[in-house]
Amino acid sequence: MGKIFAVARREYVSTVATKGFIIGVLILPAIMIAAFVLIPLLINDRTPALKGVIAVIDRTGWTQDPGVVSALRQAYAPETLRAEREAERIAKEAAAKAIAPAGPLGEKAAQAAAEQSVADLPEIAVESLAPQENLDAQVEALKARLRDPSKSDDRLLAVVVLDADAVHSDDATKPLGSYQLYLRTKLDDRFEQPLHGKVRQAIIGARMAAAGQDYAQVNRLMQVGPAPSTVVTEDGERKSSGAAGNFFLAMGFMLLMWSSVFTGGQYLMTTVIEEKSSRVMEVLLSAVSPMQLMTGKILGQMAVALSILLVYVVIGLFGLQRFNLLDLVNSGNLTLLVVYFIIAFFLIGAMMAAIGSAVTEMREAQAMLTPVMLVLMVPMILWMPLARTPNSAFATIISFVPPIGPFAMVIRMASTEGVPWWQHPVAIVTGALAVFGAIWLTAKIFRIGVLMYGKPPNLRTLIRWVRMA
C-alpha cells in the first residue's frame, strides 16, 4: 500500500508541478475571472457630449399643437434627456451586475461600467425653418453647411425635411408621408438612432392630434410593463432562465467530466510511454509489482484529473451563483458527478494505461488511440438527444453500457426531467463491475507490455498477452 501511495504521489507531483499544467489548468481560469472584473473597467463606452442644432423644414402645414417641431423640441429638452439618461444608466447597471462577480468589487465595477457607458447630456437646439419656394436650393444650402461645418458658426448636426403629407393627407387610400434626414459626417450612431426615434414619435403625435386622438392617452393604453417570470423551486424562487439553464448544465457537467477524464488519461498514457522509452520501467519493476505500479499511476493521475475537475466545478458554481442559477445544482448531483467521474476515469484510464504499456513511442500510440477516441466521442454526439429526452428507453439502456454509461448518467441527471432514483445504483454497480473488468484486463496487458520493445502489437498479439499473463 505504501508503495502504491509513493507511486501515486510521484505521479501527481510530477504532473501538477509543471509550468504547462499550472498555466493550462490554473492560470487560464484565473485570467477568465480577472477579465470579468477588469474588462468593464478598461472599455470606455462613453459618448462625447454633443452640442449643436437640428434644423427641421416643416412642409406639413400643420400648425396646431402638438406640432412636429415643438414635440421634437420637447424631446430634446434637458429635463427629458436627463430622465432618459437615468433610466438607461439603471438598466445598464442591472445588466452589468448580472455578469460581474459578486462582492463589493464587482458591484463597483458594474456601477463604473454603467456610468461609463451612458453619454453626457447633449445640448441640442431644434430650429424650425419655413419651407422656401425653391426647396431643393434650400436643402442644398443646408447640405453645404453640413458638408463643411468650419464655415458656419452654429454647429448644424442634422437636417430633417418633413414630407408635405407626413402628418395628414386628403387621400386616405395612400399611406402617409415620411421625412428625410441629412446628417453631418462623423456622427455617432448613438445620436442618429435616437434622433430617428424622436422624429418618428413627433410625427405620430402630430398625426394623432390631426386625427382627433389624445396621444398621451393612446400611449398610456399601449404600454404593458415588463413582467419577469419566476421559477418556484423547493428552496425558494428565482428568475427563469428559460429551459436553457438545465440544457447547458447538462452540457457543462458532461464537458467538465469529459475534459478532466481525457486530460488525466492522456497524462497517464504519456507517463507510461515515458517510463518505457526512458528504460526506467525495469528499474521500477525491481521495486514494485506491475499491478502496484499501474494502480499507483492510475490513482495519481486520477487525483490530477480530480484536481482539474474541482477547479472547474468551483469556477462553475461561482458562475451559477452570479447568474442566480445555483439551485440548478445541489450537493446530491455534485456528489454523483464525482462518483461517475471516478468510474469514467478508471475505465478510460485503464484503456490509456494499456495503450501506453503496449507501445514504445508516442507516435505508435496515436493509431491505438483512435478506438478510444471514437468511444469518447459518443457522449458528445448523444448529448442533444439525451438532454432533451433523458428518460427514453435508449437513454436508459445506454446509461448501463460502459464506458459511455457514466457520461450518459451525468447528462441525464442534469437535464430537466431528472433520472428515476433506482437507475443511479444500477449504473454505479454496472460501472464498478466494468472498472474491475477493465483493470483486470489492463493489468494483464500492462504486465507483459511494459517490458516489450519494438514493433507495436496488433489486436491478436494483445489477446495473446492477455492469455499469456
Place this chain on the structure above:
Amino acid sequence: MSDAIIIEQVTKRFGDKVAVDHLDLRIAEGGLYGFIGPNGAGKSTTIRMVMSIIFPDSGRLSVLGRASAVESKDRIGYLPEERGVYRKMKVAAFIEYMARLKGVDPGPELRRSIGDWLERMDLGREARKKCEELSKGMQQKLQFISCVIHKPDLLILDEPFSGLDPVNRRLLRTLFLEQHERGATVIFSTHQMESAEELCDHIVMIHKGVKRLDATMDQIRTSHEVRRIIVRPMPGDSPAPALERITGVAHVEPVQNGLEAEVAPGHTPSEVMREIAGVLPCRGLELKMPTLEDIFIGIVSEQGESEAEARLALHANKDAAALAGTQAKGD
C-alpha cells in the same frame, strides 16, 4: 551457509525459442558470482526470472528464502541491463523515490545517506540538476546508487560495466567489492570474460540457455589442465623446427614475442618444459594459464560446436561492445 538463490529445473520459452533450458543453480549467501556467456545466452532472462519480472514456464525458484522475489524485493538491489532514469526528475529526488519504493523510510537519515553517496560518486554538485542534464556515465553511477541505497542483502547487476570508461569501471569495481565485504551476495552478468575473471570468486557460464560451468575460480584453474607452453627464444633465433622435433610437443604456432607449444597426449607439461630447456637456449619459458575465454571455447567445442563458431559468438560480442562503447562516447 545457506543459499541466497535456488533455481531448480527452470525453463523459459519465448515463442519457439528456448531462452533458458532446465536450469539448476544455487547461489550461496555472501558469494560474489559472475554470470558469463555471449549475448543471448540466457543470462538476462535468468536474472529477470530471479527478479520475478518475468515468470518461468516450469521449474521452481526461491530467492532469499522466499518463494519469489516479489516477497523480498525490498532486500534486493537490481541494476537491469535496460536501465534508465526519469529525465525530468532531480537527481537526489530520483534516488529518494527509488529508496521509498524499496521501503526505506523518508527522513533526514535517508537524505544524509543520499548526500554521502552522491559525494562518493563525484555527483555532489549534480544533486539538484535534472537527470537529463547528466552524461551517460553519470546516469550509470546514479543508477548504481539507487540500487544500493537501501543496503540490499542481494545485489544483482546485469552488464554493469557496459558503456563505462576505465576510471568509472574501476570505481564501480571497488564499490562492488565493498558491498560484497559488507556481506551482501553479489551477482553480475557480463559477456566480458576478463571482468569476471578479475572480480569473481565463482563463475556460472551459460550458453544457449544451458548451464555449461558452475565452479569457483580456484576449481576452474585446477581442473582445467594446462597444456600449452610459451617459449620466448633468444633474439635472432628461429627455433620452430627444433621445437617440433621434440617428442612431447604436438603442435607449434607462432604468437607475439615467441612460440606456443601444445603438449602432446601422454606427456606432462613439466616433462616437456624440461626437454625444451635442454634443447633450446631461451629468454623465457612459461606455462600458459587458460583464460576464461579459452575455457569457454574449450567447453563449447567439447559439446560439439566448432571452435570457430564459439569464437565467432564471442567476437561478435566484442564488436558489439566496442561499437556500444564508441556510441556511448559519441552521445
